[in-house]
Amino acid sequence: xxxxxxxxxxxxxxxxxxxxxxxxxxxxxxxxxxxxxxxxxxxxxxxxxxxxxxxxxxxxxxxxxxxxxxxxxxxxxxxxxxxxxxxxxxxxxxxxxxxxxxxxxxxxxxxxxxxxxxxxxxxxxxxxxxxxxxxxxxxxxxxxxxxxxxxxxxxxxxxxxxxxxxxxxxxxxxxxxxxxxxxxxxxxxxxxxxxxxxxxxxxxxxxxxxxxxxxxxxxxxxxxxxxxxxxxxxxxxxxxxxxxxxxxxxxxxxxxxxxxxxxxxxxxxxxxxxxxxxxxxxxxxxxxxxxxxxxxxxxxxxxxxxxxxxxxxxxxxxxxxxxxxxxxxxxxxxxxxxxxxxxxxxxxxxxxxxxxxxxxxxxxxxxxxxxxxxxxxxxxxxxxxxxxxxxxxxxxxxxxxxx
Numbered sequence: 021x022x023x024x025x026x027x028x029x030x031x032x033x034x035x036x037x038x039x040x041x042x043x044x045x046x047x048x049x050x051x052x053x054x055x056x057x058x059x060x061x062x063x064x065x066x067x068x069x070x071x072x073x074x075x076x077x078x079x080x081x082x083x084x085x086x087x088x089x090x091x092x093x094x095x096x097x098x099x100x101x102x103x104x105x106x107x108x109x110x111x112x113x114x115x116x117x118x119x120x121x122x123x124x125x126x127x128x129x130x131x132x133x134x135x136x137x138x139x140x141x142x143x144x145x146x147x148x149x150x151x152x153x154x155x156x157x158x159x160x161x162x163x164x165x166x167x168x169x170x171x172x173x174x175x176x177x178x179x180x181x182x183x184x185x186x187x188x189x190x191x192x193x194x195x196x197x198x199x200x201x202x203x204x205x206x207x208x209x210x211x212x213x214x215x216x217x218x219x220x221x222x223x224x225x226x227x228x229x230x231x232x233x234x235x236x237x238x239x240x241x242x243x244x245x246x247x248x249x250x251x252x253x254x255x256x257x258x259x260x261x262x263x264x265x266x267x268x269x270x271x272x273x274x275x276x277x278x279x280x281x282x283x284x285x286x287x288x289x290x291x292x293x294x295x296x297x298x299x300x301x302x303x304x305x306x307x308x309x310x311x312x313x314x315x316x317x318x319x320x321x322x323x324x325x326x327x328x329x330x331x332x333x334x335x336x337x338x339x340x341x342x343x344x345x346x347x348x349x350x351x352x353x354x355x356x357x358x359x360x361x362x363x364x365x366x367x368x369x370x371x372x373x374x375x376x377x378x379x380x381x382x383x384x385x386x387x388x389x390x391x392x393x394x395x396x397x398x399x400x401x402x403x404x405x406x407x408x409x410x411x412x413x414x415x416x417x418x419x420x421x422x423x
Contacts, residue, residue, distance in 0.1 A: 060082050060083025060084055060085060060124070061079040061080060061082070061083070061084045061085070062084075062085045062087070063075045063076055063079065063084065063085070063086050063087070064086070064087050064088075064089070065086050065087065065088040065089070065098055065134070065136070066089055066091065067088055067089065067090045067091065067092065067096045067098060067115065067136040067138065067146075068091045068092060068138075069091075069092050069138055070145065070146075071136075071145065071146040072098070072134060072135055072136030072144070072145055072146025072147070072148070073146065074086070074134050074148065074150065077148065077149065077150060077151060078150070078151040078152070078153060079127070079150075079151075079152055079153075080152070080153050080154075080155035080157075081127055081128050081129045081152050081153065081154055081155045081157060081159060082126065082127070082155050082157050082159065083124060083125075083126055084124070084125055084126075084127050084152075085122055085123070085124045086098065086100070086122065086123045086124075086125075086134075087120055087121075087122050088112060088115050088120060088121050088122070088123065088136075089118075089120045090115045090116065090117050090118065090119070090120075090138075091117070091118075092117060092138045092139075093117055094117070094138060094139050095113075095114050095115060095116055095117075095139070095140055096115045096136055096137060096138045096139070096140065097111060097112065097113050097114075097115065097136065097137040097140050097144075098111065098112050098115065098121075098123060098134070098135075098136050098137075099111045099133075099134065099135050099136075099137070099144065099178075099182070100123070100125055100127075100132055100133070100134055100150070101132060101133040101134075101135065102132060102133075102351070103130060103131045103132065103133075104344070104347065104348070105133055105147075106179070106219070106344055106347075106348050107175075107179065107347075107348045107351050107352070108175045108176075108178045108179045108182065109125055109127070109132065109175070110123050110124075110125040110175070111123070111175075111178045111182075113140065113178075113181075114140070126159055127152045127159070128152065128159040129152050129153060129154040129155075130152055131149060131150075131151055131152075132149075132150040132151075132152060133147055133148065133149060133150060134146075134147070134148050134150045135147040135148070137182075137185070140185065141185045141188060141189065142185060142186060142188075142189050143186045143189075165356060165359075168355070168356050169304075169305035169353065169356055169421075170305075172305055172308065172352040172353050172356065173302060173303050173304060173305055173307075173308065173352075174302075175352060176303055176308050176348075176349065176352050177296070177301065177302060177303060179220075179348055179352075180220050180223050180296050180303075181296055181297060183216045183217075183219050183220050184216070184220070184289075184292055184293045184296055184297075185293070186216045187213065187216035187217055187289060187292075187293075188289060188290065188293055190209070190212065190213035190216055191213050191285065191286065191289050192286070193209055193213070194206060194209040194210055194213045195282045195285065195286065197209055198253060198257065198278065198282060199275075199278055199279060199282055203257060206257055207257055207258070207332070210250075210253075210254065210257065210332060210334065211329075211332070211334035211337035211338070211389075212337070212385065214250060214334075214337065214338065214341070215337060215338075215340070215341035215344075215385055216341075217234070217235065217250075217341075218318075218337075218338045218341035218342050218345065219315075219341045219342070219344055219345030219348070220345055221235070221314075221315065221318060221342070221345070222310075222311040222314045222315065223296065223303075223311070224292055225314075227291075227292065227295050230288055230291060230292055230295070232249075233248050233249055233284070233288045234248075234249045234250065234285065234288050234289065234292070235249050235250055235251065236248075236249060236251065237251050237327065237328070237330065238251065238252075238255065238330075239327075248281060248284045248285070248288075249281075249284075249285060249288070250285065251329075251331075252281055253278075253281060253282070253285070254329065254331050254332050255270070255331045256272060256273045256278070257331075257332070258331040258332045258333075259272060259331075260331060305352075305353055305356070305421060306418055306421060306422055308349045308352050308353055309349065309350070309353050309357075309417040309418040309421050310418050311345075311346075311349045312345075312346040312347075312349035312350045312414060312417060313346075313411075313414055313415055313417060313418065315342045315343070315345045315346040315349070316342070316343075316346050316407060316410060316411045316414055317411075318338075318342045319339055319342045319343065319407050320404075320407050320408070320411060322335075322338075323335045323336075323338050323339040323342065324339075324400065324403060324404045324407060326392050326393065326400075329392065333391040333392040333393045333394075334389070334391075334392070335392040336379070336382055336383065336389035336390070336392055337385060337389055339379060339403075340379060340384065340385055340389070341385065343375065343376065343379065346414070347372060347376075350368065350372070350414070350417065353417070353421055354368075356421060357417060357420050357421050360420055360421075360423050361416075361420040361423070364413055364416055364417070364420050367413040368410070368413045368414055368417065371406075371409050371410040371412075371413060371414070372410060374406060374409065374410075375406040375407065375409070375410050378402070378403065378406045379403070379406075382395075
């Protein structure tokens with residue numbers, strides 16, 4: 021978290037009318053009885069407490085309709101995810117026990133993932149690869165531009181909710197280890213849990229004081245204000261030497277102080293979840309593209325400089341999560357922009373691929389990254405060049421979208 025303007029103006033809660041438009045325009049979710057659904061592939065999904073069983077693992081490109089039956093004792097969700105496992109192509113929420121729901125999506129040839137989420141919290145169960153073969157039919161965006169951007173906005177809201185639903189248990193697991201004094205486990209869980217937050221940080225910044233309370237660095241806290249959140253606990257887990265602490269010996273938090281800060285982080289994280297799960301929460305297509313730009317700014321202003329994770333030096337984890345979040349936001353509006361400015365899309369695609377490949381040489385969120393202070397000045401400069409190479413064309417995304 022670096023000192024920067026908030027994205028309050030980028031991610032806003034829309035009026036009820038706009039929210040209704042966005043939610044109703046989510047193209048992937050239409051009744052199976054429609055003529056469009058009847059012309060495509062029909063599959064069944066059995067969502068249980070232990071699995072998310074799809075009746076087939078493959079389908080030809082075109083219209084695919086999933087009918088989901090919930091055999092648990094609580095509401096569930098069903099997702100079709102893109103090949104990155106993050107971007108939501110289509111989803112259905114609040115599938116009640118014994119009340120089947122349908123999801124209809126237009127799928128181009130490629131690899132996808134299906135998963136269910138009993139209780140609608142966590143990372144889901146039964147994730148499986150779903151392969152779409154080339155039927156030879158041309159897949160076109162449904163509806164006019166207004167409909168397409170509304171659908172993109174609805175899918176992005178679903179993505180945000182999905183990330184926050186995983187942030188809650190990940191944060192709880194981290195705090196359990198921290199409060200138990202299991203430093204090694206807490207240090208391991210710290211960057212992994214933060215990834216869910218870093219992917220959607222501009223969203224948190226739109227809710228007033230939530231981001232400062234959750235993610236402010238010590239240097240960002242105004243005199244007289246209490247410093248709370250992830251980085252307060254980071255410093256306690258990686259206590260600095262006096263030379264790195266203004267010349268003062270660091271004093272570890274007491275068990276009572278640890279409990280207080282952990283409870284505060286839990287409360288604020290739940291407030292974020294509550295905010296994005298209100299019926300009126302929505303985003304505009306421009307907010308999505310600006311969010312992609314903002315996440316690259318996060319990398320440039322905090323991760324590349326090493327100022328974000330000044331005690332843990334886990335900046336590369338944040339870098340990866342910011343980049344993934346930016347990619348998801350960009351992909352949400354990419355096809356709309358491609359019609360208006362195909363050259364810009366080609367440039368952004370190439371720069372994303374180049375930076376992702378460059379960062380992958382250091383590791384991944386699943387395998388881990390080296391400590392940021394182990395990188396040489398040459399490596400840091402090369403990463404900065406990659407970020408700048410992507411930031412330049414990406415900064416034009418919103419203008420092209422609104423043209």
